[in-house]
Amino acid sequence: MKDILLDINGLTKAYPGVVANNNVSFQILCGEVHALLGENGAGKSTLVKMIYGLVKPDSGSMTFQDQQFMPASPNAARGTGVAMVFQHFSLFDALSVAENIALGMDDAPKSRDLAKNIRQVSNAYGLPLEPNRIVGTLSAGERQRVEIIRCLLQNPKLLIMDEPTSVLTPQEVEVLFKTLRQLKSEGTSILYISHKLEEIRALCDTATILRHGEKVDTCIPATTTAREMAEMMVGASFANPIKANREMGDTILSLKNVSASSAEAFGTSLQGISLDLKEGEILGIGGVAGNGQDELLATLSGEMTVASDMIILDGQAIGKQGPTARRKIGLLSAPEERLGHAAAPAMSLRENTVITAAERKSLLNNGFIDWTAADQYTQDIIADFDVRTLGTHTPAGSLSGGNLQKFVVGREVLQNPKVFVVNQPTWGVDAAAAASIRQKLLDLADNGAGVIVISQDLDELLEISNRFCAINEGRLSKIVPTATLEMDQIGLMMGGATAEQEGADA
Amino acid sequence: MIHFEKRLNPSRITTVVTPIIAVILTMIAGGIMFAALGKPPLEAIRIIFWDPLFDPNFASYSRPQLLVKAGPLILIAIGLSIGFKAGIWNIGAEGQYIMGAVFGAAVALAAYPADSVLLFPAMVVSGACGGWLWAMIPAILRTKFNTNEILVSLMLVYVAESILASVAQGLLKNPEGYGFPGSRNLQQYPSAFNAEVIANSGMHWGVISAFIAVICAYVMMTRHIRGFEVRLMGEAPKAARFSGTSTTRLVVFCLGISGALAGLAGMFEVSGPSGQITIDFNSGYGFTAIIVAFLGRLHPIGILLAGLLMALTYIGGELAQLMLGLPGASIQLFQGMLLLFLLATDIFTNYRIRIGGAK
Structure with missing residues (x-):
């Protein structure tokens, strides 16, 4: 049996109105990849923040290599040997790789030495990275390498990774996994947070499953099916x-x-x-974040207008029309960013329905809002899409990600669109909610609507779409039927093999 | 240790209670200040808050003054609050107020000495147009060239002041005024005079307009789609654009309405309590209204109350200077305290205090 690196014992942390972690205990062994699995809001982030010294637990204790461990700050945690790669990178676009890394270090060496160190580490772990490049020119995968190398330069004993693959292409994921396996073989422990169950099965030795802030189960991912893990996460079985x-x-x-x-x-x-x-038809558009997905959605929603005959809906040229006019003729959309774009956080659900449903649901009477009708429609959404909320007066910002997403999708789907465009329909949504949203999209297509799903979740796109294409640097790849698609091909499409190039190669 | 903790939902009770607490705190702190100045604190506070309304000797004069002062403050603040809700910052209401007065008075002076029931309505329209036009300058510059409406509208106040000085000494100067700057007195021109609707109440048409504005703003903000768009733009600009709200249209709408209301306030002032265009006609209502809008939490009813309270401290302050020989600066300090306490207690709407507890 391996030695215990980090022993977490009864950690509890409560915020007003919610217990984020309740008496959570588990151990991370030396040299293991330990998965932390749970739905959104299950308490993964809070737990990790306590380990990394960002949040102080209300009670409980930790030992790190048999020493009492209660970091007061990330500095202290790093000093002990804990490093973390966040889901959202904290890098400055205008600075070089080496400068960015130096900024994050407690005692940065001279820049020449640092560049040398960076090259060494990047060669040793198969993470090619040129220290003098400006971060603004790097891809998402390369940016993540900057963060990882920044951590590795500190020789961590425990590396925490929060949803690391959400921004990567399948090929980049393979490179990352190779690095992580190498680290593991050298004795570094990794705490790996993800909701992608197949990845966890491929990479992790042990998985701790959190639900509603409590540890509910532990399993060996290699011998557990993805479905079993998903059901442990949700605490119930659900339909695919x-x-x-x-x-x-x-x-x-x-x-x-x-x-x-x-x-x-x-x-x-x-x-x-x-x-x-x-x-x-459901058309799936894959691609790494930031390759034009938001712009494509804005072009379709009417937030960005183009030449009139560039977009034809049902025989009408609508490129120049704004969002209201497009909704009127049946082109509805749901943007990726739930809070602040699809919904106004401080406004109630009832008010949020008015944002897009005013026209098609006749919520306006000579410009005056019919709040009774708006309330009724909100209740319909809540009932039909199983939105868990106290009522129609709850501010949108107080709903969990999954529930708000169900609301945002429901608000459009129940307006019977002719075409529905959705960007990242299940991003950060728990497995059960994601399954129900996908089912609703399928139902919508069954009823004859055209659906465009833009997503970075390839499994999702393969599961529900009839045809698939990828977007890369604002260009669309060839569109191919999903049934005949291979994983390698997807990787190439996401990497920018466009329709013309493929044609030229053939 | 004491620290603040975010409330899950803004507290409704504290929204109502905190202004009252702030007024009480102002009275206590102000009383201490007055005592330090060697004046009887309780009497000073009574003179400021009570006597203007209820003292048998002064109330008959100062009670109407309350409405005369509160009217323009409320009218302007209502307009400003709509823009502020949407995140559109018209800081130049003072300039729009001046231009409204100049435009309104110009119509009357051009018609002088004609007698017509249509003259006053024409002045109302002209005054509103004057303020609206002046506000369109920052609106167009922002929508066409993406300039900052805060700076442009503020700078235009000083342009408007120069125009005021110029017309008071030139274009609108009273030809029978023995060369003194300033226009004819509209109080002596019955068709143009904005007289009190009820004698000795202070209730002139501007005050009535202010009350109507309060009601209209309330209905618009709670029930009409335009008010909804305004709130949505303030809460989440991206969501507003996603919804189909045109930023350009909203900027023009918000600046236009606040300009028109400020212009109206100026026109009612010049044709009523002030009576004539003079070099120093404007007295800062346009700036004070910004404070009133925020004191009233950008809510129409709140603005109504805040406008009355602000007017009361002005009148009570003058009275206290007169009666107790309090220095004018101490009254300004007193008003400043009121603002400070209101804004300081505002934090309790979104946060609660925790003593001890968390380590």
Whole structure:
């Protein structure tokens, strides 16, 4: 039996109104990859923050290599040998790799030595990275390498990784896993947080499962099925979405060579995007974050307008129309960012329905809002999409991610769209809610609507879509039927093999 | 150890109670200050808060003054609050107030000495237009060239003041005024005079307009889609654009309405309590209204109360200077305390105090 590196004993942390962690105990052994698994809001982040010294537990204790361990700050945690790679990178675009790494170090060496160290580490772990490159020019995968190398330079004994693969292509995931396995073989322990069960099965030795802030189970991922783990997470069994065989109708939406420059400073411009969507079809668009997904959604929702005949809905040229006009004729959308974009956090659910449903649900009477009708529609959404909330007056910001997402998707789906475009429908949503949202999207297509799902979750896209394509630097790859798709091919598509290039190669 | 803890939901009770606590705290701190100045503290506070309304000797004069002072404050603050809710910052209400007065008075002076029932309505329209036009300058500059409306609207106050000085000595100068700067007195021009609707109440048309504005703003913000768009733009600008709200239209709408209301306030002032265009016609209502809007928490009813309270401290303050020989600065200090305590107690709406507990 291996030695225990970190022994967590009865950690409890309560916030007003919610117990984030209740009496959580488990051990991380030396040189193991330990998965921390749980739905959103299960308490994973709070637990990790306590280990990393960002949050103080109310009670409980930890020992690190048999020493009392209660870091008062991330500095103290790093000093003991705990390092963490966050899900959201904290890097400065305008600085070089080496400068960014130096900023995060407690006592940074001279820049020449540091560059040498960076090269050494990056060679040793198969993470190619040039210290003098400006971070703004790096891909998401490369940025993550910066964060990982920053951690590795401190020779951590425990490396915490929070959802590391959410921004990576399948090939990049393979590179990362190789690095993590090498670290493990050298005796470094890794605490790996993810909700991608197949990854956990491929990589982790042990998994601790949290639910509602409590440890509910431990398992050996290699010998447990993904479904069993998902059910442990949720605490109940749930149905997988069923992809019915359905008839496709006529083409309902066409994009013709859509090009648009982004309004945002670091946005991606769309370049010559063409696609056709049929009634009853689900088109999946994959790709690494930041490759034009937001812009594509904005172009379809009407937040960004283009030349009129670039977008044809049901025979009408609508490229120049704004969001309200497009909703009126049946093109609805749900953007990725739930809080602040799809919904206003401080406003009640009832008020949030008015944001997109005012026209199609006749919530307006000479410009005056019919709050009774709005309330009724909100209740319909809550009932139909199983949104867990105290009522229609609850502020949207106080709902959990999964419940708010169900609300946001429900708000559009129940308006019977002709075409529904959704970006990241199940991002950060627990497994049960994700399954029910996917089922609703399938039902919507069964009823004859055209659906475009933009997502970084490939499993999701393969599960529900009829055809698949990838977006890379604002360009769309060839669109292929999902049934004939191989994982390698997806990787190439995400990496930027466009339709023209593939044609040229062939 | 004492520390603040975020409330899950903003407390409704504290929203109502904190202003009252703030007024009480102001009285205590102000009383201490007055005592330190060697004046009887209780009497000073009574003179400021009580005598203007109820003293048999002064109330008959100062009670109407309350409405005269509160009217323009409320009218302007209501307009400003709509923009502030949307995150559109019109700081130049003072300039729009001046232009409203100049435009309104110009119509009357051009028609002088004609007698018509249509003259006063024409002045109302002209005054509103004057304020609206002046507010359109920052609106157009922002929507076309993405300039900052805070700076532009503020700078235009000083332009408006120069225009005021110029017309008071030139274009609108009283030809029978023996060369003194300043226009004819509209109080002596019955068709143009904004007289009290009820004698000795202070209730002129501007005050009535302010009350109507309060009601309209309340209905718009709670029931109308335009008010909803305003709130949505303030809460979540991206969600507003996703919803289909045009930023350009909303900027024009918010600046336009606050400009028009400020212009109206200026026009009612020049045709009523002030009576004439003079070099120093404006007395800071446009700036004080910003404070009133925030004191009233950008809520129409709150603004109504805040406007009355602000007017009361002005009148009571003047009375206290007169009666007790309190220095004017101490009254300003007193008003400052009121603001400070209101804003300081505001934190309890979103936070609660925890003593000890967490380590």
